[in-house]
Amino acid sequence: MRQVEPKFDPAPSRWSYRYQRLMLTPLFRKTLRIGLPFALALGAGIMFFTDPDRQEALIQKVADLREQIETRPEFMVQLLEVEGASAPVEEVIREVFPFKLPISSFDADLDAVRVMIEDLPAVADASVRIRKGGVLVAKVVERQPIALWRVQDGLNIVDVEGVVIGKVLEHPKLMEMPIIAGAGAEKAVPEALSLSRAAKSLDAEVRGLVRVGERRWDVVMESGQRIMLPVDNPQRALERVIVLDDIKDMLNRDLSVVDMRIVERPTIRMNENAADDWWQVSQTTAGAVE
Template sequence: MRRLISKPGVLPTDKTKRSSLRRETPARKTSLPRLKTLFLGFVGLTLAATATLGYMDRERLIDEMLMATGKAGLNLQFIQVRGRAHTPTDILVAATDLRLGDPILGINIDEVHKRISAIGWVEDVIVERRMPSTVRISIRERLPMGLLQTADGHQLIDAHGVIIKGAKASDFTHLPVVAGDGSAKHAEKILSVLKTEPELFAEVWAISYQSGRRWDVHLRNGIEIRLPEVEPRQAWSRLAVMERRKQIINRDLAVIDLRIPEQLIVEPNIPVRGKGKST
């Protein structure tokens, strides 16, 4: 039986090929990571350059985009204002800093809200962008309550006792004068009591806070009404009933003292001689 044997020179040739294959394989493994690193480095540099260019040209790009939206019809054509009664128009217009024809998407609503909120008459405001061409401004103004007596003269205050900056006190002389330390923040409560008797309240000229506890009411004819610290509403109602029956505030009186429950003490409007004392 014949044996198959390799031809002379075949085996050494195969060994040479296997040896060469083993030498080539490590070379390929070394080159791939190197190419990958170079590629990633190139991509990173490209992205960094693009980001830097975008940052430098950001403002220009935004302006161009806003101009494009304006040309497409998204520009300011109408400004709607609701709730304005006392806020001067010129001050409101200056605060908005809005110009018709500007791209509506370029309006900074938060900045407009901030500037309008700084106006003295404005207690609250809502600024809305209504596409495609309207900005709506809804204002809630402060409600004038009285004229606070200060070292700098009378200052208009709202229901919370806040001074309304920019308001002219001379335009609100029909409101009662509020006097006394700490009177501003407590005035709304006593005024709501006095308004329960409209006819009597119509004669009120001023109110003064006494020792941080109670109020004196000054009528237009010069009479001073001293209210009690406790239950001032009942005392005021009792005076209103007496006024309807006997017309007491039309008499020549200086003081009507209601501080003692169920009693009414009056002082006539006559000169008092000698040294007296305050109560």
């Protein structure tokens, strides 16, 4: 009997069919082309770097490479230049400068340097930058001394905002500034300056201004006389005193206090000796009339 040979079936097998269907899927192809190599490389890297010695060697190599880059000449700060500051302030800035030059620009904290300079009493504002050539430039705006504030331990120099710049030095220009005193005087410097300018019109010389109760001012003359000004609109009251002094030469009389706290009703207070003399004269006059 003749054996019948099986016919060849051209259809793919079940597994071959599934594989072909998967290969038609874009995600599967990307996984084979990208995901599988990445997973193999990641696994190999993890196995390689689990060795502590290899980890330390890699960290050291990265640190050396970073140091080589940061210490290149074009990244080094060689000099400190201070602009806009007087000689004493510049000297203080150089003394408190926190870094030792030369230093890499990567290690120089410019914000910290700026804050450090602005914390100085004599500095109002500062900016810091690194200029080409390895020069760190600190541009400074100093506070301008406006008045002298008398405190228990001497005289302080203050600016228009009442910030204490420093102690008074023996300097003629400084001693010509208006002198203020009293609690809260440093908080009202602009008003004190305005009153001081107005008081220059007085014939008598002004010694200074005293803040009373942190609310109002007294103008103190070199003779010891005191002009008591009101809380509201003190300059108007002072201008009225100037007019009275021009007309009646009031401040050249034997007065101790001119009280302008009630502007509509100014009051004067005589010195003790003058009051006694006036009393004796009035009694004598009264006796003569009798």
